[in-house]
Amino acid sequence: STSSKTSQATFRCRAETAYDQCTNKVQDVLETDLDCGGAACRSIDASRGIGLALSKALLQRGGAVIACCRKPAHSDGLRALQDNFPQKLRTESIDVTDQASATALGNCVAASGSKIDLVFNVAGVLHDAAQKKGPERALREIDADWMMHVYAVNAVGPVLCTQALA
Numbered sequence: 001s002t003s004s005k006t007s008q009a010t011f012r013c014r015a016e017t018a019y020d021q022c023t024n025k026v027q028d029v030l031e032t033d034l035d036c037g038g039a040a041c042r043s044i045d046a047s048r049g050i051g052l053a054l055s056k057a058l059l060q061r062g063g064a065v066i067a068c069c070r071k072p073a074h075s076d077g078l079r080a081l082q083d084n085f086p087q088k089l090r091t092e093s094i095d096v097t098d099q100a101s102a103t104a105l106g107n108c109v110a111a112s113g114s115k116i117d118l119v120f121n122v123a124g125v126l127h128d129a130a131q132k133k134g135p136e137r138a139l140r141e142i143d144a145d146w147m148m149h150v151y152a153v154n155a156v157g158p159v160l161c162t163q164a165l166a
Contacts, residue, residue: 046091047075051122058118059085066114068094068105069123096123096157097149106164116165121158125150 046055046067052075055067059081065088072078072091082089092108095101109116127134133146 052077054120059088064088066090068092097152099160102160102164125153
């Protein structure tokens, strides 16, 4: 229906505006006199968006970055950063919903002797357009499996990653 299409377009516009506002806030923070010289930073979900922008900004300020996401090799943005900062950027694979994956990454970082000074955990999910999942706008649209996935990524994932680095 026309009303439904208008509602979807309005929501998409609001979501894009919220994303732009968030990205602008991150940019504002990074435009301060933050000196990352020598800092070891870890950005979780650095394949695109905010995580990629944070990784790039930290590298440009002299930091060393471990950029993590599910499939680093599939991120054109990370490959471009690797080309520009080969000595400062390390990419690692992680599934934030899997405790063994988070623990393995924590062990890898510990074994390398790297000291982590900053962690940006920006992994998150709101919807999956390909599977037509979320965000739900009515109770009748709620899918329990999708909700559990959202909780696993947005709430449990950051805790598992923090635990792995502790």
